Every structure is written in structure tokens, then in C-alpha cells.
Amino acid sequence: MSRRIRVEVNALEQIVHLDHALDHKSKIQLQKQQIHHFRNQLLSEQLQVTIQQEQLTTTEYGKPYLINFPEFYFNHSHSQKNYALATSHTMPDIGVDIEDLDRKVRFEALANHAFHPDELKYWNDLEQDSEYWFKVWTTKEAVLKAAGLGVRLNLNELNTFVHPVHNGGLCSHPLIGTFAYQNFHLGHVMLTVAWRSEASCKGFSFPEINIIWSS
Numbered sequence: 001m002s003r004r005i006r007v008e009v010n011a012l013e014q015i016v017h018l019d020h021a022l023d024h025k026s027k028i029q030l031q032k033q034q035i036h037h038f039r040n041q042l043l044s045e046q047l048q049v050t051i052q053q054e055q056l057t058t059t060e061y062g063k064p065y066l067i068n069f070p071e072f073y074f075n076h077s078h079s080q081k082n083y084a085l086a087t088s089h090t091m092p093d094i095g096v097d098i099e100d101l102d103r104k105v106r107f108e109a110l111a112n113h114a115f116h117p118d119e120l121k122y123w124n125d126l127e128q129d130s131e132y133w134f135k136v137w138t139t140k141e142a143v144l145k146a147a148g149l150g151v152r153l154n155l156n157e158l159n160t161f162v163h164p165v166h167n168g169g170l171c172s173h174p175l176i177g178t179f180a181y182q183n184f185h186l187g188h189v190m191l192t193v194a195w196r197s198e199a200s201c202k203g204f205s206f207p208e209i210n211i212i213w214s215s
Contacts, residue, residue, distance in 0.1 A: 003207035005088045005193055007096060008042055009186070010214045012083050035083065039076050042085050047072060063148040075145055079103065082189055091207060093179075093196035095146030097138040101188055107133050114140065114155035119162065126164055131190070135183050136162045138192035139171075146194040147176035168206060170197060182206055186213070 015038045016031050036053060044051045047069060058064050066072055073092055076085045079100045086096035107128060111120055119136050126132050139160040144153060153175050160171045160181070167183040180197035183190065193209055 003090050005086055005091055005094055005195065005207050005209045007084055007086045007193060007209060007211045008214065009191065009211060010083045012078055012081050015083055035078060039085055043074065046087060059148055061148050061152065079189065084191060086193055091195045093146045093148065095142040095194040097141035097145065098189055098191045099134050099138050101134060101190055116156055116159040118159050129164065132164050134190040136160055138190050139181050139183065139194065142181055142192040142194035143171060143179045146179055146196065149176060182209060184211065
């Protein structure tokens with residue numbers, strides 16, 4: 001079976017509909033419920049069965065999976081404006097992260113907190129280029145989500161080796177092993193997909209990654 005990852009991207013405004021009269025906590029809870037409902041709809045379409053929330057459970061570190069389809073793998077992410085769901089029948093450990101490139105970010109403060117010293121030096125050498133910052137950030141998030149450890153590994157301990165021009169690479173850490181990743185600059189968003197890989201003198205090959213953008 002070929003190595004494929006499917007990524008569906010949707011505008012968040014098509015998924016989330018909030019009552020502005022709600023307090024902040026209620027809005028966040030409702031947004032989470034609506035996002036999970038939409039994710040389950042997409043999973044239902046792909047598997048051609050109805051997926052309900054009770055059919056999902058999580059690993060000990062909180063990564064969700066389907067009880068009845070343990071070999072169907074998925075991971076999702078949302079920014080302030082967009083939602084992404086990555087799925088695969090053949091790639092067990094996948095992760096995805098999406099960020100809006102116009103997001104208001106305290107770039108320097110977050111870089112000092114989350115970037116590996118080598119990444120921080122590279123970013124400063126690039127005169128704090130914002131696109132490189134988003135590539136590093138989404139790669140860290142996607143790799144750690146693929147590993148399933150959540151926040152149990154400090155972001156600044158992982159060196160992604162993100163390149164300012166090439167949109168893909170390989171990174172390792174003793175706690176999680178080796179992961180490969182591919183970055184996609186989709187106009188107004190940065191999307192990164194990560195999957196478990198292995199270091200090899202022969203290099204590594206990208207799986208087929210299909211991005212379906214629903215406008």
C-alpha cells in the first residue's frame with residue numbers, strides 16, 4: 001500500500017458559529033465541540049461509517065484515535081482562521097499544524113522561549129524573518145503532535161533543522177525518535193505535516209501528501 005497522507009483544510013468560519021453573548025470560557029468550549037463535530041463528519045465521510053464522539057479515545061498522553069479503526073490514523077489542528085485534518089491508512093504517527101501568516105505574534109519572545117539555540121541563531125541571522133519563524137513553529141508543533149507526547153518535551157529541546165528555502169527535513173530527539181516533515185506555504189497560511197521516519201545514509205522519501213482546500 002502506498003504511503004499517503006490526506007490533508008483537508010477548511011476556513012474556521014465555516015465550522016464554528018458562536019453566540020457573541022456567551023462568555024469567553026463558554027465560547028472556547030462551544031468552539032471545541034463544533035470542531036470535534038466537524039472532524040467526526042470528515043472521518044465519517046472517509047471511512048463511510050458514522051463516527052460519534054464516544055467512538056474515540058486517547059492514548060495515555062492524550063492523542064485521540066478511533067476505537068474501531070485503530071489502523072486509521074489522524075491528527076488535526078486549527079488556527080484563528082483555519083482548520084486542518086490529516087489522515088492516513090499507512091502512516092501511523094502523523095501530526096499536523098496550521099498557522100495564519102497574518103497572526104499577531106510576539107515573535108522574539110516566543111522564539112527565545114521555544115526555539116532551539118541553533119534555530120534561534122539561524123532566525124536572527126535571517127534578520128528575524130517571519131516566514132522562517134512560522135516554518136519552525138509549525139514544524140515543532142507537528143512533530144510533537146505526531147510523537148504523541150504533547151507538551152512533555154520542551155519546545156526548545158527539539159532542533160528541527162528547518163531550512164529557509166527547502167520545505168522539508170528530518171529531526172530527532174532521544175525521547176521521541178526520528179521524524180520527517182514537509183512544510184507548505186499556502187498563500188496566507190503555513191501548514192506542516194510530520195510523520196515518523198528513520199535516519200539513513202540513503203536519505204528519506206516523502207509520502208504522497210494530498211492537500212484538499214475547501215474555500
